[in-house]
Amino acid sequence: MSIASILLPDFSLILLGVILMRITRWGSEFWAGLEKMVYYVLFPALLFYSTSRTPLDFSATGRLIQAALLLVLGGVAMGWLAKPLFKVGPMSFESALQTAFRFNSYMALAIAYRLGGENGTSMMALIIGFAVPLCNMAAVHALVHKSGGLAKELAKNPLLLATASGVLYNLSGLPMPEVAGVLLSRMGNASIALGLILVGAGLRLSGLSEGKAMSTYFIAVKLLAMPALAMLLGRLFGLPWLQLQILVMFGALPTASSAYVLAARLGGNAPLVAFIISAGTLVSIATLPLWLYLSR
Numbered sequence: 331m332s333i334a335s336i337l338l339p340d341f342s343l344i345l346l347g348v349i350l351m352r353i354t355r356w357g358s359e360f361w362a363g364l365e366k367m368v369y370y371v372l373f374p375a376l377l378f379y380s381t382s383r384t385p386l387d388f389s390a391t392g393r394l395i396q397a398a399l400l401l402v403l404g405g406v407a408m409g410w411l412a413k414p415l416f417k418v419g420p421m422s423f424e425s426a427l428q429t430a431f432r433f434n435s436y437m438a439l440a441i442a443y444r445l446g447g448e449n450g451t452s453m454m455a456l457i458i459g460f461a462v463p464l465c466n467m468a469a470v471h472a473l474v475h476k477s478g479g480l481a482k483e484l485a486k487n488p489l490l491l492a493t494a495s496g497v498l499y500n501l502s503g504l505p506m507p508e509v510a511g512v513l514l515s516r517m518g519n520a521s522i523a524l525g526l527i528l529v530g531a532g533l534r535l536s537g538l539s540e541g542k543a544m545s546t547y548f549i550a551v552k553l554l555a556m557p558a559l560a561m562l563l564g565r566l567f568g569l570p571w572l573q574l575q576i577l578v579m580f581g582a583l584p585t586a587s588s589a590y591v592l593a594a595r596l597g598g599n600a601p602l603v604a605f606i607i608s609a610g611t612l613v614s615i616a617t618l619p620l621w622l623y624l625s626r
Contacts, residue, residue: 333619336444340437340526341615347530361531368524374492376439376518380455381496383506391456394573397563398457399464401581404559405431406468408551416544425598426544428469429585429606430551435489436525437583446572453576459493473596532587533608541602549610557582557621578625582618584610
């Protein structure tokens with residue numbers, strides 16, 4: 331399968347979101363409600379379904395998960411190392427820092443399925459399950475003095491809860507009832523399409539008043555340095571071909587839109603984060619195919 335055929339459907343859905351946002355008058359409440367439904371209901375259903383029904387063979391995926399966690403830590407380190415370089419307003423650096431290592435889960439699972447079918451989806455679901463708490467801890471830590479506490483943020487994260495529940499259900503050995511399996515599968519399929527449309531609808535390239543150099547740095551870390559580190563880690567860990575592609579793709583993903591929500595909720599510079607997310611998503615149209623090609 332060509333790289334274009336892997337990525338074109340997903341970027342087309344993002345483009346559809348851009349178009350719908352600009353030609354319709356559905357209002358911000360519609361988009362906000364749709365995003366909540368995907369984030370709190372549909373997407374957790376996909377994560378639970380993927381992790382609950384796939385045989386857990388950590389002897390086969392253990393190195394992949396270790397490499398993914400080291401990759402996230404590398405992104406966190408590259409983000410903090412730049413703090414002395416940029417003089418910006420209060421909370422601006424702390425808000426933007428998370429864009430160096432957080433990732434778009436909707437794109438992650440959509441592309442993983444195109445790369446490896448249900449096997450690829452299961453690998454990425456496990457990575458998400460382990461990486462989400464690490465990313466959240468690093469992101470909230472930067473803004474923690476205005477938060478309700480790190481443990482509280484993690485305890486109510488729907489992606490973490492869904493993945494942990496799926497793994498526990500899997501380990502229990504209980505069968506998945508057919509009706510429940512069909513329901514969760516359909517909810518999961520809907521979450522991917524709607525999630526990608528929401529990525530496009532949320533693109534914002536206006537309102538950047540400071541931190542242009544810092545924004546460029548964080549985008550470069552996320553879309554260039556992270557996948558390069560992923561390639562290195564994959565070779566060092568001796569990952570098989572599909573796992574290497576999954577890891578490099580994971581590193582090359584643009585930042586999650588939830589980074590904006592976190593910055594806004596914890597008193598950070600939300601418009602700056604929105605710009606970095608949007609600009610990074612657009613730049614990834616060029617960089618993501620390149621990294622997938624190099625990882626072949």
